[in-house]
Amino acid sequence: MTTVLATELLTVLTLNQYLLVSAVLFTVGLVGFLARRNLIVMFLCTELMFQAGAIAFIAFSRFHLEVSGQVFVIFILTVAAAEAALALALVVLLYRRKETLNAELWSELRE
Amino acid sequence: MADKIWFLIPELILLAGVVVVSVLGLSPRKMLRDCLPAVTIAFLLIACVVTPFLYDSDHVSRFHSVMPMLGKYVNMMVCIVGILLALTSAGLIDRRQEASVQSGRAVFDALRANRGEYYAFFLLSLIGVMLCAHANDLIWLFLALELTSLPTYVMVAMSRPSRLAQEAAVKYFFLGAMASAMFLYGFALLYGSTGTIVLTEMQAVFTQQADSEAGINTLGIVGMLLALLGIFYKIAAAPMHFYAADVYEGAAAPVTAFLAFVPKTAGMLAIIMLLSTMGWFSPSGNLPQPILTMLWMVAVLTMTLGNIGALLQRSVKRMLAYSSIAHSGYMLIGIIAGPAAGGTGIDGLGAVLFYLLAYGIMNTAAFSVLAGLERNGQEIESLEELAGMRMRHGLMAAVIAISAGSLLGFPPLLGFVGKLYLFIAGVNAGQIALVVIAGLNSAISAWYYLSIVRQSIMAQPGPQSEVVVRGEAIWPRCAAFLAALAVIIVPIFSWGLMKAADRVTNSPDQLDLLSETQAYQAVKTDSRNP
């Protein structure tokens, strides 16, 4: 009882723990998105949030013993890749303009 | 599988269109490049014409979706408004480059040309909306939403060679990504709650849950809330509306018009799809209380914040952005009312769908005017630039006044019919307070819509508006004229459209009920006129 193997640890992990990880990941992503100023970091934070969703999907998929959740994850990854491409393109565009990635500097449009 | 493909024929046609326009856009021949909008419109027309023939009862009965008929209406609506939007966009992209090519200062460089891509993205985004209407599982819905959004990010950025457009794109994209993550997470929770991603199956599970003692489980409710809040970004509903004003202002007017209609339609469809799994088609016919509460608050907040925000604006585009927010709030009344509430044949979702069409038309009319006029080569934006339009561009002044009236919901214009339908649906569902709030909001909105009318019709031309001239391309003004005409004429025939919008949300087994109601109404009509 005192020594537990890592493999055993994995087997006793319940759905809740997976979900907890997912939620923490999501929160970290969100907080990072709100707090950081660098556009690339911010984008990575949204990626974190996406992956949190992916983890939840996989966990639920395992929980329900149903594969469509895992299929969903494939698509999430694809879309995330597409978004990443778009994001990088935009970031490059912006960097060319102002030579900075600070999101706060882009606030000409305002009340 | 074949059945699914069958209903995707319009999308496939448009996909073909995507390929054609992106290739044509690279053509060194100016004439071919110039006919891109026409090609786009042609494909949209074909898709539109094809659609009605697809929805025969035979195929529909084999189509397992929460709302099998939805696609018919949505496809046609998207195509029609798409045609107007394409007209509005004509001449927008690559203007500078084309001008220098025209004058012979430069040769055409396919690598620097964006026009083809623009129309390709345009069509792709529309395809996304159409796909939303056909979604029968969460993956499809997710992909359709992303397909709708991703091209729009690019469209904003490329819409005009201005820092503002890029700033708008960045804001739109980043906040959009955050929202996407949110509804994705919500989807995950929904999946967790039901163990399926197929909407019809989810519907069955939730109905089962609702019938049980425990009710719908919390995971499902939270997932739904999260998913809805994420999707609210698409329809620019509070509290996810903050980006709207900036983005709409930053993008070029045709793109703004696009943004105000296309993602909003996709979002509304997604909301309808999601909510239809939960409650509407269950025996009780009601949404779970927390969802309803949230929708109610969001509706009130959205219309109020939208309207009070618009009051302060001097920029017409910003004003219309806020008005777009407010209109989402109005549409949420229909969502709250739900389909066939109260058993009187009034369909809240039908009202929403009808309003989307109405909004698409009248909003496009307003933005087309902004797109059709220019000042120093820039599209016009501020209220001051509208001043005295009546004397210099009488028709455009009339169009913008009519569209403002319609957006205000003034009888007997299209916006009024739409709003009336929404209000009736709201009242029908017992949401009197909501309707009164919406009415007061309409009254608030009168302030700023009137200021548009006042500037364009009454005011004398000022220094800023005297240099306003007609844009190069005539097409935006054609779009404006057509849309304004539609705003005036469509109300006369709107019952046909409403009926179309009405039927789509009814699942096949409810169609019988509907026909019964209509028979009853026929009897009633007879008794009224003996």
Added chain:
Amino acid sequence: MIPALHNLQFLQPKLLPLAMVDHHHADPVAFPIAHAIEAMSWAGWILWLPMISLVLCGACAALRIRNKLPAIITVLSLAGSFFVTLLLYLNYHEPVTIHLFEWFNIAVGDGNSFVAAFSLYVDKLTLLWMLFVTGLSCLIALYASEYMEADLKSGYARFFAGVSVFVFAMSSLVMGDNLLMLYLGWEGVGFASYWLIGYYYQKPSAVAAAKKAFIVNRIGDLGLALGLYLTWHHFGTIQYTEIFAAIQHGVDAEHGETGGWYIKYIPFMLMLGAFGKSAQLPLYVWLPDAMEGPTPVSALIHAATMVTAGVYLLCRMYPLLEALHPLALPTVAWIGGLTALLAATIGMAQFDIKRIMAYSTVSQLGYMFLGVGVMTTYGGAYHVFTHAFFKAVLFLTCGAIMHGFAGQLDLRKVSGLTKMPGWRIVSWTMFYACLCLVGFPYISSGFYSKDMIMAQAFISHGPGFTALGVIALVTALMTAYYTFRVWFRVCLGPVQYEMGDEHHGDDEHGDDHHGHDKPHAPRWAINTTLLIITLGAIASIVLYYTHWGQDMVAGSSAGGGVPSAHHGETHGFWDDPHTWMPWVASITTVVGIIIAWFFHLAKREAADQLKAILLANPIIRWLPTAMENKWYVDELYHAVIRAPLWIGGHILYWLDMNLLDFAIVDGIAHLPRWLGRAFRPLHNGILQSYAVSMAGGIGLVALLVLFMPRILQWLGGGG
């Protein structure tokens, strides 16, 4: 006789007044009530002729006709009216109503209708009034045809149109068979008076006087209207026949209970109307100012006819006054007596002869009300009749003087008229009219009518009626003084005059100074009229002795106020006031005339000395000053009513614009804008802050969703 004061039952809520009034007649309200007849609709021509005249005069004005055609038309049509009236009188057998055309007829449920037709109620009271109204109108129009000739170029047609309107309105007032038609005439004569007082519309004082007349009358009309509403409410009809029938029926079974407590206010409301029209306290203030109008107007409307409408109303409604409230008639009497006294005091201190006549009119009207109030409607009506003639003469003579002396009306500036060529008729008809006014024994008509009233004040029992009789006597003394003050000053004494500064007609026709340097005597139209009316005044003495007037009043709704038995019983000299009153009144009158003779003919400077003495005395000084300034009643009204309302209007307007419109309405309209401004900082253009706002918003929504059930519960519990 009158219900005793100790009978305080009227204070109790459920009053059925009809049952309690103790009438002094065995059958208190037995008078013949009219019945409708089909024939005789030709009587309508009494109304139509002035109407036609109005239209024709209007046409003359529109066609710019600048000769005497309007006068001819008017005189002829008024003569026609008089003729028709005379015919009506000759054909009169019993009270009848003559239907002319439908006016109001509105179903009010339960098969009842609100009916007010254009119908004529013809009884003797009507005829009495109509005879002198149409007769005098015709004569005065004749007079005016000459008097107004200076205005041939501008307002001649307008003037005669006004006269026509007046006669039409007065006829409907007198002849209407329901209260609403009376009301039509009532306001109509008010309007005609407005029209004619304001005839010299470029004179601000005339315009102001016209306005004042209309508005003050409106206050009275308000009372009349309320009385009308009450009558309708209580009796379910406003037609005389039905009202009288209900009164004669005694306790009204159908409406008796539903009428409610306010029924007893009917007399007071009607009275208010009468006080307004007949210039009684507290609404008399318009009449003296009304002298701004052309003199024929003053003679016709503000002396002879219109102002007697109040007396007519009270006579017509006498059964109601008697039956519905025990204090109704005493109130009339007191108001009348006090008005008579007050007006006389003011009249003594004025210098403008026309104004003196005006105050004397107010005073004499007071007598008439006193008469009605002390229950001699005969006295009241007879005084109306006699007064109509002699007061018309007085005004017309004043007018002739004014006309001849270019607007000179100050009695200190014209003297010795009898000695001037061409003025004889004027001065001697005036003399006779003065005698009538003061009630000179036996040879003047005023003597008989006034005597009747004053005597009855001592006969009838009512609260303070004896005191009223004394007041009436004192007033008679004053009347004698101020009347002959005028006559002695103007007609006797050395020939002296000072021309007025007025030229008739327009300023533009300034070359028309025909009377500017020397007086011009009146010509045939004026003289004839004066003579005819004076003859009328003399004739009314004859009517007294033939009991014609008594007969006329007795057979009508005012019949309850015709004392019938006073000649039959014989008592000691002091027992019957009718016996001693002629003597007392005569002595009073003669004393008054003598005082006037002393101060204003024999020793004119004594008057000034007396005045100086009075003014020098610090204790008494206020008296002549106040009298000369009309007791400051106008100023009082201005300070108490007009000014506060005017200031109130300004305050309300300010509040309307600033508080209601600006602060509240615009404020509410700007609330959304302010709210929008409050949210503005959130839209600061920074990506993160948008994200934070979104996240915060989501948190807020989530919280609200979570707690909404509890909030609703709390709201429900709290509410």
Added chain:
Amino acid sequence: MLAALLIILPLLGGLLVLIAPPQRAKHVTLAVSSVVFVYSVVLAFIFGPHWGTDEFALTGAVTWLDGIGITISLGADSVSLLLVLLTTLLMPLCIWGSFTAITDRLREYYGWMMLLQAAMTGVFLARDLIFFYICFEFTLVPMYFLIALYGGSNRARACVKFFIYTFTGSMITLAGLLYIAWRYAEIAGFWSFDIAQLTSFAVDGLNNYPGLSQYEQAWILLALMAGFAVKVPLFPLHTWLPLAHTEAPTAGSVILAAVLLKLGTYGLYRFVLPMVPLAVVEYAPLIAVIAIIGVLYAALICWVQRDVKKLIAYSSVSHLGFCVLGLFALNPLGVQGSVMYMLNHGLSTGALFFLVGMIYERYHTRDMTQMSGLARRMPVWAFFMVFFVLSSVGLPGLNGFISEFLCLIGAFTASGDAGAYPGVLGPWYAAIAALGMVVAAMYLLIMVGKVVFGPLKEPAVHHSTGEQSHLPADLTLREIGVLVPLAVLCVYIGFQPRTFTGAMEGSIEGVLAEYPATVRQQQILQQADLPHFDNAGLVLTMPESTDIGEVNHDG
């Protein structure tokens, strides 16, 4: 569909104007509106046997939004036909009266006038709630543009205020109307906006379901009043009116006063009275008090005005207070008076606005202090001015008296003990409101005294505007022609009100059908609470049948 032509013809006229040459625009519209007037008179004859009854004739319907029960259905009863006649009569006069006043943007001006006519006629003819609402709202648009494009110096503020104020009110009204329709739909199973059906449902219920409860009715009353009271306008919702009137062009003011304000009172008559009787009985005293406050308040404000037009505008507020008071008397006299008021106020105040406009056209000012004694310069004008002022003051023999008198006597006799139609007002209401008669005489005569009479003083024509008036000093034949029909009608109504009151009797009885029973029912309830509720000896005559369901139509 005879009635539809009344709406369609002006619309076609509007189109015709758009293609006509600008200088012909006025003639075209004058011709069209005259044709419409003649046609409406013909309709009045066709209506023939229905005068005096409460039947609707000239009906017809076109389905529009069928599934939600909205049809375009038209029909007229006597009251609405009279108001239509008022509209069709005034419109040609307004157009004729604008011939010289409007010098630019002619086509638009006359086009808007035509649209306005169509919308106003639509309001009176509508038998469908939504169609009513559409027309009711749509009147705002032409009026907005008439003020905005042809108005005075402060027109921007005026037209926005006018628009938003009335729009806000009518949004709430719409909610109230929808509520009634919803309740109907709940029971009937389908939506209908047919006014007759909804009215009968609101009162009597449907299929054994009861009608609206008192609580619901109270809320609906509030909602309906929100729109109609603004339009009337009732104190304290009147502040848009003086502004709008002052800034509007002459014809606009005329239409505004003569017809547009009547839309509010017509709404009260057509919807509030028949649909929510329980609430009306409960709140009529309150509304009457507000109306009376309005009468006196506006009258006092009139007194201190310097601008003639503003004075007349405020006098409208005051006068319409009488109108509302009569309406809530809930007996035939009061309601007759009120409907007559709608017509009469249209004639006399309309004419007054014409007259002020004629002055303004000549002198470019309406300031009372700048002019005086104009009777000398323009006697014909002065005649008409005094005439219509007297009509407005309520001189018997002219039209104003008829309505004022009936409203007041109606309110006066609307006490609980009145025979066939017990009411909830009473003598005090009428007595205090009647003070308004006196004040009305004051302010109007003071105005006349200042402007028409007195020594002649003409305002210096503002040369800054650069336009010397081309008009002669006194009225032209055209201007006289505009005024004469109104004056003739004023006299005619003054002496023959029976033509109109008789015509409306049936309609009014129909509207009031519920009230005797409702009032008595409420009296019983009150009496249960307060056994000695009136120590002044008021004794109720209680009918044998006190069942609220039984309505006593003819006693």
